[in-house]
Amino acid sequence: LHSLLAKMEAAPPAPELDTTTVRDITDLLSKGDCYCLNEKSSNPHTNLFVGDHRLGLVSDADEQLMIHLQFNETVKVHSLRFVGFNLDSFDAEMAPKVVKLFVNRPSMAFSDCEDVQPTEEFELTESEMASPDGVEKLVRFVKFQRVNSLSVFVEENFGGDESALGGLKVYGVPVLGTNMGDFKRQHPDPTQG
Secondary structure (H helix, E strand, O other), X not given: OHHHHHHHHHOOOOXXXXXXXXXXXXXXEOHHHXXXXXXXXXXXXXXXXXXXXXXXXXXXXXXXXXXXXXXXEEEEEEEEEEEOOOHHHOOHHHOEEEEEEEEOOOOOOOOHHHHOOOOEEEEOOHHHHHOOOOEEEEOOHHHOOOEEEEEEEEEEXXXXXXXXXXXXXXXXXXXXXXXXXXXXXXXXXXXXX
């Protein structure tokens, strides 16, 4: 028992979770739970997080995209950075123009966007999307305090048949540092009455 206590005392303390400094929280996404509606199979949403604008996400049937981001813990969202697709041969017509955000609506579909008021809406410009660093758009922080999921709806672009996005980053802070993936679902014991 004493040796166990000595080991516990000698162990370095767990690092404190910084819940005040705004940072890139894209690493807090539960990537296996994220998805995109109307994505081209050769350019899926997972390319948005690779860091190479030449790969990117491209829509399939029309210009609309519904990107669903699921976080593995509750976060406060401060802003999003949108990066244009394939900036070396940038096609402004494919760049997102009208983007709507919906907080904590994990099963949003295109039809829901007509019935539900967005939490935030942006109108991007061609020059913003052509910038090598992309464009960072601040959200109304008060409406993004307890975010578990974020749906990003690209409603229209600048006239192209398809929409394309080279990268997407989410900036904010974790709320409590609770990783929902650490919890295991408890099943009731049928033998207990």
